[in-house]
Amino acid sequence: MKATTTAFLAAVLMAALTGPAISSDTAVADLTIHDPWARASVGSGAGAAYFSVINSGHRDDRLLAASTDVADAAELHTHVKDGDVMRMRRVDAIDLPAGATTTLQPGGLHVMLLGLKAPLHSGEVFPLTLSFANAGNVTVEVQVKDVATTAPAGAAGPGKMEHKSH
Numbered sequence: 001m002k003a004t005t006t007a008f009l010a011a012v013l014m015a016a017l018t019g020p021a022i023s024s025d026t027a028v029a030d031l032t033i034h035d036p037w038a039r040a041s042v043g044s045g046a047g048a049a050y051f052s053v054i055n056s057g058h059r060d061d062r063l064l065a066a067s068t069d070v071a072d073a074a075e076l077h078t079h080v081k082d083g084d085v086m087r088m089r090r091v092d093a094i095d096l097p098a099g100a101t102t103t104l105q106p107g108g109l110h111v112m113l114l115g116l117k118a119p120l121h122s123g124e125v126f127p128l129t130l131s132f133a134n135a136g137n138v139t140v141e142v143q144v145k146d147v148a149t150t151a152p153a154g155a156a157g158p159g160k161m162e163h164k165s166h
């Protein structure tokens with residue numbers, strides 16, 4: 001009985017650690033979009049979405065655009081170092097080399113959500129449509145996560161980021 005209870009608790013703990021039992025991978029052609037997530041926003045304004053794209057095919061692809069109903073516009077951005085400050089800059093496309101995984105993450109490549117129609121709350125999910133040069137369009141479910149638990153060490157904080165307008 002005790003051993004069974006312990007095993008049960010271990011299983012519950014594992015489930016808690018690995019998150020909700022929903023699949024966070026979406027496949028389209030040779031691409032797999034893994035773990036799309038966005039930071040919970042403090043207010044409305046701008047947000048950012050992140051994910052990895054695994055290109056298991058033999059030809060390169062490119063992410064050309066993104067769109068979502070939760071924001072007025074979604075742009076592809078990267079960070080560039082300007083002196084001691086990391087600045088965001090819009091890019092025309094994100095290269096997805098064959099056989100490689102390309103990761104969008106805080107402090108690097110990201111999908112910028114401009115003009116959020118409502119604050120993004122932790123635990124919410126919203127659709128994001130991605131347009132690839134070869135694989136076509138696919139809509140993924142973006143999981144909103146708490147800022148504090150997702151900011152990796154070494155990533156520039158919001159105070160050090162400046163948005164470069166176009």
Ligand SMILES: [Cu+2]
Nearest residue numbers: 077088110112
């Ligand atoms: Cu940005």
